[in-house]
Amino acid sequence: xxxxxxxxxxxIRMVSILQPSKPSFFPAMTKIVGTLxxxxxxxxxxxxxxxxxMSVARFDFSWGDVDYHQETLENLxxxxxxxxxxxxxxxxxxxPELQVMNKSExxxxxxxxxxxxxxxxxxxxxxxxxxxINFIGLSKASNFLLHTMLILCTLLSMSVKPGxxxxxxxxxxxxxxxxxxxxxxxxxxxxxxxxxIKNSATLAGSLFTLHISQxxxxxxTLTEADKNVITTWGVRNKIDFLSLSYTRHAEDxxxxxxxxxxxxxxxxxxxxxxxDNIEGLTHFDEILQEADGIILSRGNLGxxxxxxxxxxxxxxxxxxxxxxxxxxxxxxxxxx
Numbered sequence: 139x140x141x142x143x144x145x146x147x148x149x150i151r152m153v154s155i156l157q158p159s160k161p162s163f164f165p166a167m168t169k170i171v172g173t174l175x176x177x178x179x180x181x182x183x184x185x186x187x188x189x190x191x192m193s194v195a196r197f198d199f200s201w202g203d204v205d206y207h208q209e210t211l212e213n214l215x216x217x218x219x220x221x222x223x224x225x226x227x228x229x230x231x232x233x234p235e236l237q238v239m240n241k242s243e244x245x246x247x248x249x250x251x252x253x254x255x256x257x258x259x260x261x262x263x264x265x266x267x268x269x270x271i272n273f274i275g276l277s278k279a280s281n282f283l284l285h286t287m288l289i290l291c292t293l294l295s296m297s298v299k300p301g302x303x304x305x306x307x308x309x310x311x312x313x314x315x316x317x318x319x320x321x322x323x324x325x326x327x328x329x330x331x332x333x334x335i336k337n338s339a340t341l342a343g344s345l346f347t348l349h350i351s352q353x354x355x356x357x358x359t360l361t362e363a364d365k366n367v368i369t370t371w372g373v374r375n376k377i378d379f380l381s382l383s384y385t386r387h388a389e390d391x392x393x394x395x396x397x398x399x400x401x402x403x404x405x406x407x408x409x410x411x412x413x414d415n416i417e418g419l420t421h422f423d424e425i426l427q428e429a430d431g432i433i434l435s436r437g438n439l440g441x442x443x444x445x446x447x448x449x450x451x452x453x454x455x456x457x458x459x460x461x462x463x464x465x466x467x468x469x470x471x472x473x474x
Contacts (some may be wrong), residue, residue, distance in 0.1 A: 197211070237347060386421065
């Protein structure tokens with residue numbers, strides 16, 4: 139974190155350094171990263187978060203435009219000034235995240251045992267029968283695990299196939315909620331994927347995350363949209379941290395660092411590699427060598443792994459980090 143971006147209301151005096159610490163003082167080794175969402179972006183709420191111990195504010199660009207997040211950041215600055223609490227800024231990229239596009243923002247009701255079609259035609263209107271997605275190669279996505287096992291062999295591109303499961307929603311739920319849905323692939327029709335709805339649900343909003351377990355998505359980790367946000371909003375606000383979503387290989391971090399090195403003050407920005415799927419876990423050690431820190435996205439990992447293994451993974455990784463000089467951040471639900 140480069141100190142030029144931190145707000146200090148008063149100069150630090152030598153006398154305060156020489157005074158004994160209070161008996162109750164103990165330096166906090168764990169830092170709190172808070173995502174500033176729709177319900178946590180006001181000056182009052184941000185001030186309360188700062189007083190409660192938030193030391194890094196995370197701005198998630200998978201939703202909201204630059205102007206929206208700039209308004210939130212101005213509120214953060216006002217809260218910092220009012221509370222005299224320091225806070226760093228983290229920009230979280232979208233990355234190769236698959237999304238269902240709902241331009242009308244009308245609620246979509248999905249009924250168990252019915253069929254719904256996933257299509258790359260984003261001009262179509264989202265409905266209970268048709269869900270437009272932002273990826274044209276879903277029916278031709280390659281199976282990552284098979285690619286790993288047969289790395290020395292010639293492997294033709296494989297598609298999602300009947301019987302594969304697809305999750306749509308925000309993170310992994312218990313199954314009792316009705317705001318996310320599991321689909322089972324029934325058949326492929328060209329670029330379209332016909333699915334059977336496994337549980338009734340209502341999807342509300344303009345964007346929904348789509349996750350396919352253990353399938354490699356042929357999209358860059360740092361997309362053109364991500365680069366545009368970094369070169370505008372990121373440069374303007376001199377971000378302290380970059381959360382690199384869906385990091386799958388060490389090369390992803392190297393490319394991101396090379397990109398930041400050309401953007402003035404951002405050459406000092408630290409990169410946290412965000413592990414969202416089993417492909418990133420497979421290359422965990424090499425990613426660790428390149429990144430300044432690691433973010434574990436428990437919700438997305440819970441789609442790729444059995445939930446009980448996610449708990450084991452967190453314990454293993456946190457124990458590993460406790461013996462090293464790296465930072466780790468367990469990411470779960472948003473603040474609002």
